[in-house]
Each structure stands twice: as structure tokens, then as C-alpha cells.
Amino acid sequence: MAKNISVAFGGLLAVNDVSFDIPKKSIVSLIGPNGAGKTTFFNVLTGLYKPSRGNILFGDQDITDLPPHKIAEIGIARTFQNIRLFGLMTAQENLLVAMHSHLKSGVFATIFRTKRQRKEESEAVDKAQAILDFAGVGRWTNEYARNLSYGDQRRLEVARALALEPKVLLLDEPTAGMNTQESQVFIDFINKLVAERDIAVMLIEHDMKVVMSVSQRVTVLDQGEKIAEGSPDQIRSNPRVIEAYLGKPKVARK
Amino acid sequence: MVKSTGTSNLTRSNRNWIRGYSIAALVMFITYQYLLPWEGLPLGIYDGINKWMPPAALNESLVYVIMALGLNIIVGYAGLLDLGYVAFWAIGGYCAGWFMSEFFYFLNINFFGSVPAESPGIHINFWLVLLIGGLVCAFFGALIGAPTLRLKSDYLALVTLGFGEIIPQVFFNGEDFFGFNISNGTKGIVRVDPIPAGVKNLGPFDFGWKLLLFIFLAAVMVFISLRLRRGRLGRAWLAVREDELAASMMGVPLMRTKLAAYAIGAFSGGLGGVAFATHVDGVYAERFNFAISIFLVAMVVLGGMGNVWGVILGAFVLSWVNGNGLAAFGSVYNETFGTSIDFTSFTFLLFGLVLILMMLFKREGFVPESRMKLLMHESELDEEESVEKKKKVGR
Numbered sequence: 001m002a003k004n005i006s007v008a009f010g011g012l013l014a015v016n017d018v019s020f021d022i023p024k025k026s027i028v029s030l031i032g033p034n035g036a037g038k039t040t041f042f043n044v045l046t047g048l049y050k051p052s053r054g055n056i057l058f059g060d061q062d063i064t065d066l067p068p069h070k071i072a073e074i075g076i077a078r079t080f081q082n083i084r085l086f087g088l089m090t091a092q093e094n095l096l097v098a099m100h101s102h103l104k105s106g107v108f109a110t111i112f113r114t115k116r117q118r119k120e121e122s123e124a125v126d127k128a129q130a131i132l133d134f135a136g137v138g139r140w141t142n143e144y145a146r147n148l149s150y151g152d153q154r155r156l157e158v159a160r161a162l163a164l165e166p167k168v169l170l171l172d173e174p175t176a177g178m179n180t181q182e183s184q185v186f187i188d189f190i191n192k193l194v195a196e197r198d199i200a201v202m203l204i205e206h207d208m209k210v211v212m213s214v215s216q217r218v219t220v221l222d223q224g225e226k227i228a229e230g231s232p233d234q235i236r237s238n239p240r241v242i243e244a245y246l247g248k249p250k251v252a253r254k
Numbered sequence: 255m256v257k258s259t260g261t262s263n264l265t266r267s268n269r270n271w272i273r274g275y276s277i278a279a280l281v282m283f284i285t286y287q288y289l290l291p292w293e294g295l296p297l298g299i300y301d302g303i304n305k306w307m308p309p310a311a312l313n314e315s316l317v318y319v320i321m322a323l324g325l326n327i328i329v330g331y332a333g334l335l336d337l338g339y340v341a342f343w344a345i346g347g348y349c350a351g352w353f354m355s356e357f358f359y360f361l362n363i364n365f366f367g368s369v370p371a372e373s374p375g376i377h378i379n380f381w382l383v384l385l386i387g388g389l390v391c392a393f394f395g396a397l398i399g400a401p402t403l404r405l406k407s408d409y410l411a412l413v414t415l416g417f418g419e420i421i422p423q424v425f426f427n428g429e430d431f432f433g434f435n436i437s438n439g440t441k442g443i444v445r446v447d448p449i450p451a452g453v454k455n456l457g458p459f460d461f462g463w464k465l466l467l468f469i470f471l472a473a474v475m476v477f478i479s480l481r482l483r484r485g486r487l488g489r490a491w492l493a494v495r496e497d498e499l500a501a502s503m504m505g506v507p508l509m510r511t512k513l514a515a516y517a518i519g520a521f522s523g524g525l526g527g528v529a530f531a532t533h534v535d536g537v538y539a540e541r542f543n544f545a546i547s548i549f550l551v552a553m554v555v556l557g558g559m560g561n562v563w564g565v566i567l568g569a570f571v572l573s574w575v576n577g578n579g580l581a582a583f584g585s586v587y588n589e590t591f592g593t594s595i596d597f598t599s600f601t602f603l604l605f606g607l608v609l610i611l612m613m614l615f616k617r618e619g620f621v622p623e624s625r626m627k628l629l630m631h632e633s634e635l636d637e638e639e640s641v642e643k644k645k646k647v648g649r
Contacts, residue, residue: 048499048503067502067507068502068503069502069503069506069507069508072503072504072505077503078503080500084500085500086492086497087496088492088496088625088628088629089493089496089625093489093492096486096489097489097490097492097501097504097506098505100486100489100490100504100505101505103486105486107482107487110482110485110486110487110488111478111481111482113481121485121486144625144628146628160504164504164505
């Protein structure tokens with residue numbers, strides 16, 4: 001899907017010639033040490049940054065130059081490394097905002113509350129509730145997002161992304177700050193998601209247990225370059241990956 | 255289940271305000287239309303009303319309410335600071351000046367106007383001019399918004415500031431605008447057509463009926479504000495106010511959403527402009543000065559950003575103090591204590607003081623929106639906490 005992406009900030013090459021493909025209904029992971037360019041790569045995929053070189057294809061469509069809201073509409077949704085919910089909106093409203101591009105009612109329909117608009121709204125509310133329930137935050141419908149616990153905020157953010165009805169879901173460190181038990185719940189949730197919906201998931205994750213247990217394929221970035229790609233087992237034993245994470249073995253120690 | 259209660263609550267709250275609002279409107283209307291001219295009214299009450307809230311001052315306050323409600327959509331809902339709102343007021347005013355007076359004396363266009371068909375000038379029906387004024391303003395709102403709304407908030411505020419200076423200046427010097435007289439310059443356009451209202455035409459002195467009209471216009475803006483707020487666009491505005499980046503990532507088109515806020519807010523400014531022109535029976539360039547923009551922002555902020563009732567209260571109180579309240583208070587004070595202090599010259603000192611006090615003690619405004627209250631108090635807490643932490647670190 002992404003081909004030969006490079007992103008440069010001034011003279012700094014943050015992502016260098018990385019190609020990437022997310023197959024349908026798959027779970028793939030992107031890992032790498034801090035500052036490897038993982039989040040930058042996400043930002044390019046979602047249209048926040050324009051790549052200096054390379055193209056992003058969604059199916060057959062070139063989406064490289066589309067603005068973020070168009071990319072979201074087409075079907076790429078994301079969560080953020082540091083949660084970015086609309087804190088002073090309720091859980092339900094957060095989801096309804098994400099449905100923006102799927103709703104049609106204009107200014108006049110809203111002012112006069114036409115039959116169609118009311119129908120659309122109530123359907124959207126029902127759908128939002130279904131997604132909230134699915135994500136396990138159904139009881140917080142009318143609670144302000146900022147009042148939820150950390151774990152629930154993470155779940156709500158995923159729910160909000162799902163409300164976009166994405167084909168591809170990008171999760172940026174979804175289990176950061178979760179304990180083992182919570183992570184396990186989250187793993188189950190992701191598996192359920194891919195099993196039940198026509199969706200592909202791409203993870204950025206530091207928790208290797210999560211990465212290794214859910215991913216069908218793992219890609220490793222280091223300093224903006226792709227240094228390895230393969231199944232979890234292949235990655236585990238790849239010398240370049242070990243090097244990137246643990247450092248080069250000193251010659252003297254040989 | 256959740257859905258059904260949600261929708262019924264929604265309609266009920268909408269109907270509730272309409273009832274309360276109508277009663278308030280009726281009380282005001284009867285007081286000013288029938289009670290005030292009634293000969294049996296005790297002289298004390300008559301004098302009191304005329305001193306503290308004369309009909310003209312009340313109507314002017316309502317014009318401010320109409321405009322503040324529009325500005326609230328821009329500032330309160332979408333979180334865009336607009337320091338040039340007076341421009342929309344001016345454009346609306348001149349729409350009235352152009353389309354319902356004898357200003358273009360060399361033309362003779364009469365479209366359901368309220369004056370005899372043979373009178374020179376353009377005379378379009380008032381109700382249509384309201385719409386025209388609103389739409390022209392919405393157009394200008396979008397025009398100025400399109401290139402500038404990409405800017406981050408502070409810079410946007412600066413550009414709107416410039417816009418709010420340019421438009422009134424153009425009208426002020428408009429006697430020779432590339433060879434055309436578009437505004438009569440400082441002389442202003444005097445006499446606009448009366449408002450056709452069924453059985454009679456409302457001239458400049460029909461305060462009571464015009465009061466009812468202005469209350470109705472304000473109600474229209476309240477209605478639009480509340481309805482939009484609950485809908486798709488209102489949610490998008492809120493999301494943009496909360497977190498622009500996240501909103502765009504969730505499929506909200508930033509430009510279009512902000513432009514909509516700008517255009518709808520400007521529309522209300524146009525209504526206010528046309529209404530004001532009929533209120534003072536003319537259009538005077540010097541009325542549209544920069545202070546009005548700040549004044550309107552102060553109304554929105556003091557009243558309670560994002561809450562229409564707060565904004566109405568803020569607009570009422572501030573315009574009353576500015577227009578009549580302070581003067582009345584001053585004369586009472588001077589009579590009682592035998593002094594001769596010119597209270598009206600302290601208007602802006604007072605406003606400054608009130609603004610500072612509000613920011614210190616009640617940042618969210620008189621009648622805050624529930625979300626705003628949370629936000630403002632949270633940040634207060636954060637500050638205190640961080641100060642605490644600093645103290646601890648310092649030790």
C-alpha cells in the first residue's frame with residue numbers, strides 16, 4: 001500500500017524509502033526503537049505529513065495528496081500515541097463526530113429538523129451505542145471523555161476510530177500504560193475485531209508480548225529505514241533486529 | 255432505549271425555552287406598547303421606566319443580542335476569535351441603506367416596498383432585505399474566511415481585526431469610492447423605509463412593535479443556534495474547538511466547518527445591521543467603530559461562551575450599562591449626593607475592571623456552558639497543582 005515513502009524535515013530524514021503493505025483482514029505491526037520514525041510513518045499514512053517522496057495507494061487509489069479528512073473518509077482511521085479524545089464531549093458525541101463524513105444532513109435540514117435528519121441522527125446514535133458496547137465502554141455513553149479512566153479512554157479512542165467505518169485501523173501504542181491483564185483483554189479485542197469485521201489493523205507497539213501474539217507480520221524500523229520484515233518468529237531471531245534493539249556486539253567480546 | 259429518551263429530552267428542552275421566551279417577550283411587549291402610554295400608569299413608574307430602560311435603549315440592546323448570538327457561533331461554538339465582527343454589522347446596515355431608502359435616487363425600483371411606487375430609490379420589502387443583508391454578510395464572511403481560516407487562532411484574530419477596520423473605513427470614506435458614492439460618507443444614509451407589518455408600517459417611533467420584531471429575530475437566532483448545536487455541524491464545531499488535528503483525522507473537513515461557522519455568524523451580523531438601520535432610521539458610518547467589535551466579544555465572554563442564554567444576558571447587561579444604565583445611575587448618584595461626576599466617561603474603565611474581575615473570579619461567564627465550566631475550573635486546578643509542585647520542588 002505504501003511505496004517508497006520518504007519524509008524529510010529540513011535536512012533530517014525521518015523516514016527513508018520505506019515500502020509497506022497491509023493486506024486485507026490482517027494484523028501487522030510496526031516496531032522499532034524510539035525515534036525510529038514509526039509515528040511519522042503513521043502521520044504520513046493519515047495525510048498529516050506529505051511524504052517528500054513516494055506514494056500511498058489505497059486499493060488502486062492514490063491517496064498521497066489527499067487532505068486528512070478525505071483520507072479518513074476513504075477508510076483509514078487512527079488512534080494517537082498520547083490520547084487525543086475530545087475531552088469535553090461525551091463518549092457518544094466523540095463517536096458521532098467520527099461519523100461526520102458518513103452523515104449527510106446539511107445546515108437547513110438540521111435547523112428545520114427534517115424527517116430524514118431525525119432518522120439519520122437516531123440511526124447514528126444507535127450505531128454509536130453499538131460500537132461503544134462492542135469496545136466495552138457502552139456504559140459511558142453520556143459521560144465526558146475526559147472523565148473516563150485511562151484504559152477506557154484508550155478503548156473509547158479505538159471506538160471513535162471504528163465509528164469512521166475504516167478499512168484500515170492504525171493503532172499507535174494502544175497498550176501503553178496497560179498492565180498485563182489489560183493488554184490481554186486488548187489483544188482479544190483486536191482479534192475479535194479482525195475476525196468480525198472487514199478490517200485490517202496496523203499496530204505500533206513496544207510491548208513485545210502483544211506484538212508477537214497478535215501480528216501476522218512484523219516490520220522493524222530503525223532510524224527511518226526498514227531493517228527487517230517477516231513473521232514474529234523470523235523477527236525474533238533476526239540479527240539486525242537484535243542489533244538495533246540491544247546494540248552491536250563488541251568485537252572484543254567475540 | 256437510550257436513543258428514545260435522548261430525543262424526547264431534546265425536543266422537550268426546545269419547547270420549554272420557547273414557552274418561557276414567549277412569555278418574557280409578551281410581558282416586555284405589553285409593558286412598552288400598552289402600559290407605558292396608558293394614562294392611568296402612576297407617574298413614578300412611568301418616569302422610572304423611562305429613566306432606567308427607555309424603549310429606544312431596550313430595542314438597541316436587542317440589536318446587540320442578535321449580533322452577540324451570531325458572534326457566539328464563531329467564538330463560542332467554533333472557538334475562532336473574531337475581533338472584526340462590526341464589519342458584518344456595517345455591511346448589514348448598508349444593505350438596508352441601499353435597498354430600502356431613497357439613496358439611489360436616480361433609480362426607481364420598488365419590490366413590495368412600503369413606500370409609494372413612484373418614490374425614487376430602491377425600495378425592497380424589509381423582510382426580503384433582512385434576508386439579503388444576512389446573505390450578503392454570510393458571503394463576505396466566507397470571502398474573508400476562505401484565505402484566513404487556515405491561520406492559527408492568534409493570527410486569525412489579527413486578520414479579522416484588520417477586516418473590522420477596513421470595512422467601516424471604506425464606508426466612512428465611501429462618498430467617492432472609485433467614482434461612486436456608496437455610503438454618503440459621514441453624512442450617512444438618512445431615513446430608511448418603514449417596516450411593512452400587515453395592517454400598518456412601522457416607522458422609527460413604533461418602539462413597541464419593533465421591540466416585538468427584534469425579540470423575534472433574536473428568537474430565530476436562538477433557535478438556529480440550539481438546533482445547529484445538537485446536529486452534525488455543531489458537533490464538528492465543538493470537535494474543532496477541542497482538538498483541530500484529531501477532528502481532521504476523524505473526517506471533519508476543517509476549512510468547511512470553520513467557514514460554516516463564519517458564514518452563519520456573519521448572517522446574524524447582517525440581521526443585526528438591517529435591524530439597527532430601521533431602529534435608528536438611518537445608517538451612520540461613525541457608529542460602526544472598532545470598539546463595538548470588542549464590546550461584542552466582551553458580551554459573549556462575560557455572558558458565557560457557547561451558552562445562548564448567557565450570551566443574551568451578557569449582551570443585555572453590557573449594552574444597557576453602556577447605553578443607559580450608567581447614565582441613569584450617574585444622575586441618581588449626583589442628585590442624591592449633590593456631586594457632578596460624569597459617570598458615562600467611566601464606561602470603559604468600568605468594563606475593563608469588570609473584565610479583569612471576571613477573568614479572576616468567574617472565567618466561564620455569568621451563565622456558563624457546562625463544558626466551559628469544567629474546562630475553566632480544571633485549568634485553575636492545574637495551575638494550583640503545578641504551583642504546589644513547584645513549591646515542593648523549591649524546598
